Amino acid sequence: MAVRKILYASDPKLRTKAKKVKVFGPQLKQLADDMLETMRVANGVGLAGPQIGVLQRIFVAEIPEEEDNPLSGKPFVIVNPEIVKRSDEMEEGQEGCLSIPGWLGEVNRHRSIEIRARTVTGKPIKMKVSGFLARVFQHENDHLNGVLFVDHITDPEKLWRVQTDDDDAFVFEDMNALVV
């Protein structure tokens, strides 16, 4: 496994729609393993292909273990996802992004979603996720379409700066320009 470089939001690859994965083989498995390792090293709960410069429809996710959530504490590799159902119920929650270090925001997401996707070996799967994991899946799925969490924020008060220990943290030059 190898840790890949995470691109910042200023990189045009993060604004590009990723292509469907067509080849399921050892290279894809290697990519998925690298993505999981990169995500864990960066203390993230999700990572999408475009964030490491791979414009393919793949993301990984792993949220900390929660008592009443059997899907928590497990790594997921999701390939060619399609959100086939979205709950009417919405929920506001805090989000950050490994490509936008030093910023957090309040984002409205569907409380639960149903997705169709493929596993890393190409097996079709259908999953229903809710709560925090549904938030992560929606955030990562957005990355595959060149969408960032800040795009969902229209109220500048719902996006704020946080301290990071990374001196190279990406800083928006003009926050308002991105809050559209």
Ligand code: NI
């Ligand atoms: Ni992100």
